[in-house]
Ligand code: ADP
């Protein structure tokens with residue numbers, strides 16, 4: 001009889017639920033780095049170090065000087081749907097990177113996670129460990145801030161492990177994530193270290209905290225991350241429409257590239273890869289650039305969190321604006337205006 005074969009419905013275990021959720025948040029070592037560095041930024045860190053071994057597959061270690069956590073909060077930090085950033089009443093008004101309370105729980109389900117933290121002003125540090133299950137909190141030694149260590153990512157999900165690329169490619173992806181986040185946080189210092197084989201390892205990237213006014217700090221940071229020639233060949237963008245602000249640098253058409261690798265877009269400090277924004281950037285240059293060239297730009301959109309929904313995608317790479325046409329129009333007109341002015345200046349120097 002057919003009913004005899006009807007499968008029974010059963011509730012999944014917490015470990016299984018975490019592992020499934022982790023699949024959405026953590027695709028590769030670089031996605032773990034993104035979550036952990038965002039946590040450090042949310043904690044107000046001024047210096048963040050990212051260390052990795054074997055492309056992040058065997059070890060990721062993020063060290064920050066942020067506000068840390070209370071020992072009694074550590075087990076909660078590792079638990080699912082536990083966050084200090086929202087209270088759940090206003091899911092649209094989000095000012096922090098995190099809010100799902102999912103990252104640490106997910107990472108603890110797909111690797112061996114150790115979180116050591118010392119709350120500012122507290123005497124001692126504490127450590128919590130998860131690897132499938134959260135272990136009791138123990139005292140530890142730490143001067144301040146938080147150290148999150150993730151070993152053997154995907155050891156519990158060998159199928160995922162098989163999809164990872166070479167150590168070199170994974171390390172490259174980690175570098176990309178750190179560089180993107182660093183562009184939006186010029187006042188924070190970032191160090192990236194390859195510690196494969198143990199020891200102090202090799203410094204891959206070192207960005208000291210910039211100082212000065214925000215515009216100068218941003219230009220200095222972009223020069224360090226993208227290159228001095230980008231900054232020297234770029235126009236300052238500064239525009240605003242109906243509470244949406246656009247700032248950053250957009251390169252002259254002569255600096256354009258054969259690929260889109262030099263396009264960096266941020267919404268409220270969050271690196272995004274958004275079709276609407278990329279399309280607007282292309283449209284702005286359509287009169288001055290042939291179709292096979294890609295404009296280079298680092299653009300920052302800042303608006304009331306209520307104007308944009310970042311809760312569209314677990315990794316928050318896509319966003320949804322309340323008024324997409326307003327944003328598109330702002331980008332196209334601000335960039336065209338800047339390009340026209342620059343063209344005007346260039347031609348008047350030529351003739352004058
Ligand atoms: P979310 O960032 O969405 O809140 P996470 O799982 O990433 O979720 O982190 C859970 C909680 O742990 C955070 O809300 C925060 O209170 C705490 N936390 C995580 N990382 C850090 C850190 N580096 N410094 C201080 N607190 C942290």
Ligand code: MG
Nearest residue numbers: 035039098103
């Ligand atoms: Mg987080």
